Amino acid sequence: MAEFTMELNDEQKEVRDWLHGFAADVIRPAAAEWDEREETPWPVIQEAAKVGIYSLDFYAQQYFDQTGLGIPMAMEELFWGDAGIALSIVGTGLAAVGVLANGTEEQIGTWVPQMYGDANDVKLAAFCSSEPDAGSDVASMRTRAVYDEAKDEWVINGTKTWATNGGIANVHVVVAVVDPELGSKGHASFIIPPNTPGLAQGQKFKKHGIRASHTAEVILDNVRVPGSCLLGGKEKLDERLARARERAKAAGGGERVKNAAMATFEASRPAVGAMAVGTARAAYEVALDYAMTREQFGRPIIDNQGVAFQLAEMRTQIDAARLLVWRASWMAINGKPFTAAEGSMSKLFASETAKKVTAQAIQILGGNGYTREYPVERMHRDSAIYTIFEGTSEIQRLVIARTLSGMSIR
Numbered sequence: 508m509a510e511f512t513m514e515l516n517d518e519q520k521e522v523r524d525w526l527h528g529f530a531a532d533v534i535r536p537a538a539a540e541w542d543e544r545e546e547t548p549w550p551v552i553q554e555a556a557k558v559g560i561y562s563l564d565f566y567a568q569q570y571f572d573q574t575g576l577g578i579p580m581a582m583e584e585l586f587w588g589d590a591g592i593a594l595s596i597v598g599t600g601l602a603a604v605g606v607l608a609n610g611t612e613e614q615i616g617t618w619v620p621q622m623y624g625d626a627n628d629v630k631l632a633a634f635c636s637s638e639p640d641a642g643s644d645v646a647s648m649r650t651r652a653v654y655d656e657a658k659d660e661w662v663i664n665g666t667k668t669w670a671t672n673g674g675i676a677n678v679h680v681v682v683a684v685v686d687p688e689l690g691s692k693g694h695a696s697f698i699i700p701p702n703t704p705g706l707a708q709g710q711k712f713k714k715h716g717i718r719a720s721h722t723a724e725v726i727l728d729n730v731r732v733p734g735s736c737l738l739g740g741k742e743k744l745d746e747r748l749a750r751a752r753e754r755a756k757a758a759g760g761g762e763r764v765k766n767a768a769m770a771t772f773e774a775s776r777p778a779v780g781a782m783a784v785g786t787a788r789a790a791y792e793v794a795l796d797y798a799m800t801r802e803q804f805g806r807p808i809i810d811n812q813g814v815a816f817q818l819a820e821m822r823t824q825i826d827a828a829r830l831l832v833w834r835a836s837w838m839a840i841n842g843k844p845f846t847a848a849e850g851s852m853s854k855l856f857a858s859e860t861a862k863k864v865t866a867q868a869i870q871i872l873g874g875n876g877y878t879r880e881y882p883v884e885r886m887h888r889d890s891a892i893y894t895i896f897e898g899t900s901e902i903q904r905l906v907i908a909r910t911l912s913g914m915s916i917r
């Protein structure tokens with residue numbers, strides 16, 4: 508197990524500086540254009556693929572870094588560049604993690620490379636869990652997967668919503684109900700291979716922020732996939748369902764089954780916290796620079812405590828958020844139990860910080876902050892997503908409170 512450290516090693520510093528260069532030279536200059544176009548920034552993703560940032564190798568290297576700092580460091584730098592473009596670059600990685608975590612070696616080897624494609628033919632992947640009636644309440648998911656034993660195929664029907672890269676991805680990872688009695692323990696994940704009949708994009712959403720990232724409904728109408736597309740395989744699923752049925756019986760109902768499922772998100776939430784830290788830091792830097800140079804009443808506006816104290820507060824919150832994110836990320840990779848829901852804590856604090864700090868940045872820039880001439884307006888719109896996806900702030904508080912108390916708080 509790696510000791511917790513707050514210091515990046517030399518190799519990590521090199522990677523951070525390389526990512527920062529890409530974020531500053533390629534992502535940031537393209538941010539306003541793709542925000543206005545509200546389209547997937549293919550040329551930027553291609554550029555990221557060319558230099559090796561958009562690749563399985565790079566993502567896996569950061570993901571398996573035992574210090575736990577690889578992913579948060581990478582997320583912070585890319586999202587510092589721009590949240591919408593960065594999500595277009597890392598969205599595939601979020602789907603790939605679903606396969607890396609639950610797939611067999613064969614599934615990983617077959618599907619993950621197809622999620623990325625290569626620098627000359629870039630592909631995307633999408634992770635589809637949310638539904639119109641199952642957002643925070645994952646257990647009420649309706650998309651159904653039924654096994655057709657005669658053909659060794661799964662037949663999937665349902666509507667997914669809010670899927671990042673949904674419908675434009677080469678490979679979709681879809682979560683579906685295989686046993687409705689078991690709440691979220693009766694779910695399983697499936698690979699939907701490229702060009703599978705029955706999968707179609709529904710509505711593409713016009714969003715408040717992260718507008719360069721494609722978000723859409725995914726309709727599954729009698730989608731048939733081979734048995735080999737069930738992540739982890741049928742034998743493992745049958746064993747898992749049998750265990751869940753036993754536990755549900757022993758617990759006397761579904762409630763505890765639902766609570767246990769919530770804990771599985773703990774490990775992925777620090778990554779979203781790190782994205783929020785990136786956006787917050789970006790806005791803070793613009794605000795600090797502006798406050799040092801903008802003069803009113805014959806002196807820089809930072810010469811007023813009213814402005815300077817805001818900046819002091821912003822920086823303190825960002826550093827505190829990063830520390831929570833790094834701690835949770837180190838715990839996740841080293842298998843430390845999240846006895847106080849530290850993963851949720853880090854996401855809650857970092858996402859709320861990003862919303863607050865970007866709003867303060869607009870205030871410090873005054874009228875300029877309110878226009879699209881300056882990036883803090885976009886950063887503020889972008890930051891609103893962090894308190895919503897991967898579990899809203901209210902759900903994070905619920906998870907933390909339940910973990911601390913051991914009670915089914917509603």
Ligand SMILES: Cc1cc2nc3c(=O)[nH]c(=O)nc-3n(C[C@H](O)[C@H](O)[C@H](O)COP(=O)(O)OP(=O)(O)OC[C@H]3O[C@@H](n4cnc5c(N)ncnc54)[C@H](O)[C@@H]3O)c2cc1C
Binds near residue numbers: 668669722900901
């Ligand atoms: C841009 C974007 C990208 C996304 N990408 C993906 C993706 O790639 N894949 C995917 O599967 N999903 C994705 N999502 C979905 C996202 O995870 C959900 O939007 C989120 O989980 C919230 O669900 P909901 O929108 O249905 O809100 P709801 O669950 O309906 O919540 C509405 C409000 O009620 C509150 N609330 C609900 N239950 C409780 C409770 N028990 N106690 C207190 N308050 C409560 C919530 O906190 C929230 O404020 C994305 C969403 C967006 C907007």
